[in-house]
Amino acid sequence: MTDISPGSSDLGAKAATLASLHAAPEILQLVNVWDVISAKTVADIPGTKALATASHSIAASLGYEDGENIPVEEMIAAVGRIAAATALPVSADLESGYGDPEDTVRRAIGVGIVGANIEDQMRPLADAAAQMESALRAGGSEGIDFVLNARTDAFVKAGDRDPADVLADAVERGKTYLAVGATSVFVPGLLDEHAVTTLVEAFGPQRLSVINVPGSLPPSRLQELGVARISYGPWTQRVALTALADSARELLAGGALPEGTLPLN
Template identity: 35%
Template sequence: MTTEQLTNARLFRSLHTLAGPLALANAWDVASARVIEAAGAPAIATTSAGVAWSLGSPDGDALTRDQALELISRITAAVSVPVTADIEGGYGQDAADVAETITGVLAAGAVGVNIEDGTRPPAELAMRLTVARQTADREGADLFLNARIDTYLFGLGDPDTRLEETLSRARLYVDAGADGIFVPGVTDTTTIAALAKEISVPLNVMAGPGAPTVAELGTLGVARVSLGSGVAQAAYAAARSAAQELFDTGDYDSLTDGIAFPELNALLSERH
């Protein structure tokens, strides 16, 4: 790890607080990362879905490791704040694959990763977390491992026991080396508070329209709030609206709120 990475890694860890939860508007390319950084972001997180879409693939382990690492490298080179990368399930089938991915993430300059269980058995993600931690330790790296639990996002298991299943997975993943737990798909305050009370490491939730505000989530015990693929979805919705307006009415009013060309061009020139 470079001196800059170590500094960014320590800063990134310090940003996980209840008084002011780390708010992440996830980026999917260099331009979105620069725009988000210029808006005041203390850190940049990537969204694997947004990255996949921008490269012509669906979300869900369709990206190759090389595609993901190239994008991470481009973003870390373009911004000055810490970068944490969404690496889906780790891009591989076994421990050696996960180790290779983590080595590549560190070489690309990131200081954190999100790694998810999806529909895999919990023991599988626990193994991947252990390998990720061991790999980072061998590299002398301070890597923030954020373990994503998909019980609520995918509606896995019995709803009556989903909370306990989520907490059971959280304990397993923390024991395996996770520094944080990410539970997307839950926005009701009772469940969030219950998760925060029982999880011993920083809790990350995914927010969007209708969810509590960042400050409100902090009072519930949340230390990190992500927008996931939401910003990318909104950007693609803007592209669709502009196209539909052009084709349907021949008007251009939907372009009014676009970032001015000189401003956007300048953002992409500052780090080169």
């Protein structure tokens, strides 16, 4: 059993809370964070019920390109600092598991993480399913019902394939991951209403997880369609960096800091 630090106490209860938030009729919105101050800022906003990290954003903040270029030790340290900074349940984006999903998830639990995204990267389905099973095994060995948001990259890696075939792949892969014990299936991409409806019908209500990007369906409509969870990936960091760039441009042109700026740090 993992030796849980005091700041990450009662992980079983946090995992149960995170799972229940996915199953609730009200859609779970996770505003992604990448370090302690972004986590504390989002956690303090009324309506925030849980936190999710963004691997792309964490990697960028530490000088790495996205796509498992960050060493696993640095990723675990980063998500651990976030988990220790809040009493809320934290789900971590652990990419494809850094070569060993079971060990990576076990290490993440050890620093207070109770759920994770694991990418299939469109590996052969049997291999991808085994990958998801190994992540869940880590939760069992550590004594918690780990909340796996199993990600399929069917749309992300679609290229110029027929959209109907891409959607069929996402359905097949998602149903397979749910069958091995995933809590939800994450299908990133700019999904239209037909795709969302098809996926919800295939998986069941409150089992589909999506990312919202510019042009996505609004949260209210996604909730009506039976989606479990919305996250925002690297876009929240992009919002912050856009504000920084705009302020720097204004300051260098002789302007002033924006009115209403808060001392959130």
